[in-house]
Amino acid sequence: MTIPERLGLPHAGYGVGLRNVHFAHILNHNPAVDWFEIISENYMDSHGPPRYVLDQIAERYPVVMHGVSLSIGSSDPLDMDYLRKLRSLADSVGSLWVSDHVCWTGIAGLNAHDLLPVPFTEATLRHVIERIRIVQDVLERPLVLENPSTYVTFARSTMTEAEFLTRMATEADCGLLLDVNNVYVSSVNHDLDPQEFIRNLPHERVVQFHLAGHTSYGTHCIDTHDSEVIDPVWDLYRLAHELTGGASTLLEWDAKIPPFPVVHQEVLKAVDRINHRLTPAETMDETPPRPENGFARPDEGTATVPQPATMISAEVE
Ligand SMILES: [Fe+2]
Numbered sequence: 072m073t074i075p076e077r078l079g080l081p082h083a084g085y086g087v088g089l090r091n092v093h094f095a096h097i098l099n100h101n102p103a104v105d106w107f108e109i110i111s112e113n114y115m116d117s118h119g120p121p122r123y124v125l126d127q128i129a130e131r132y133p134v135v136m137h138g139v140s141l142s143i144g145s146s147d148p149l150d151m152d153y154l155r156k157l158r159s160l161a162d163s164v165g166s167l168w169v170s171d172h173v174c175w176t177g178i179a180g181l182n183a184h185d186l187l188p189v190p191f192t193e194a195t196l197r198h199v200i201e202r203i204r205i206v207q208d209v210l211e212r213p214l215v216l217e218n219p220s221t222y223v224t225f226a227r228s229t230m231t232e233a234e235f236l237t238r239m240a241t242e243a244d245c246g247l248l249l250d251v252n253n254v255y256v257s258s259v260n261h262d263l264d265p266q267e268f269i270r271n272l273p274h275e276r277v278v279q280f281h282l283a284g285h286t287s288y289g290t291h292c293i294d295t296h297d298s299e300v301i302d303p304v305w306d307l308y309r310l311a312h313e314l315t316g317g318a319s320t321l322l323e324w325d326a327k328i329p330p331f332p333v334v335h336q337e338v339l340k341a342v343d344r345i346n347h348r349l350t351p352a353e354t355m356d357e358t359p360p361r362p363e364n365g366f367a368r369p370d371e372g373t374a375t376v377p378q379p380a381t382m383i384s385a386e387v388e
Pocket residue numbers: 217250253281323
């Protein structure tokens with residue numbers, strides 16, 4: 072069976088994450104941004120001012136819902152009340168698709184308010200695939216799942232993240248949200264090759280890209296979403312664009328948020344970056360700088376899935 076590119080979903084162009092600090096600017100100036108991504112949970116239970124603004128924006132722009140609480144990897148039962156609310160909001164704003172992360176966010180009813188990594192095992196794969204099918208049945212639209220930034224790996228993992236995502240997306244028949252900045256952050260933290268990761272994904276299933284800034288601490292990176300996209304991430308984006316044929320692109324900026332025109336201009340850099348041709352001195356054929364943390368490269372150790380030497384606690388919201 073031939074899978075239509077991006078599961079038949081549209082290329083929405085170049086969008087930005089909708090944040091409250093920009094509400095007035097957007098409503099007053101109608102900026103020429105292609106689309107907005109919203110954090111689903113900020114609007115699911117709200118019928119106050121934010122929801123009123125969203126309804127107006129959804130009349131003017133395409134909207135995509137991006138969630139942080141699906142917890143597709145948790146061993147807790149799926150929250151059917153949450154899924155019904157998600158479906159209701161998606162119907163209301165006409166969400167082109169619904170996305171979340173390959174992670175778990177809580178256990179035993181407790182919410183950790185963080186995107187926690189899953190072990191890449193056969194058992195996790197079967198568990199996640201079964202749950203994706205249920206979610207897609209409830210939503211009656213494709214679920215698109217994102218690779219999170221991670222700060223630890225699991226000794227029990229038996230496959231790479233790219234293999235896990237490939238088998239997950241193929242067997243569950245869902246889409247992928249390729250966060251290029253997260254690929255960079257995780258590759259630095261785990262001393263992996265970000266280009267190899269991107270080359271090994273099922274490119275026809277990549278529905279959307281995320282771009283963002285992060286903070287480098289020398290030994291590791293934290294996914295802070297508080298600055299411009301750095302050049303090595305733009306290089307990875309260009310590679311991903313070439314391999315996928317292009318997909319809807321979204322800039323996330325969640326801390327130290329500048330005025331809307333600055334955020335919008337940052338995502339529009341993508342157009343130039345796609346067409347930018349590399350000079351030999353540029354970094355396309357290089358892996359990220361080796362972190363000074365003593366991690367072994369994959370070919371220096373015996374494990375097929377490299378493990379971090381130390382635990383790095385996540386500080387991102
Ligand atoms: Fe992201």
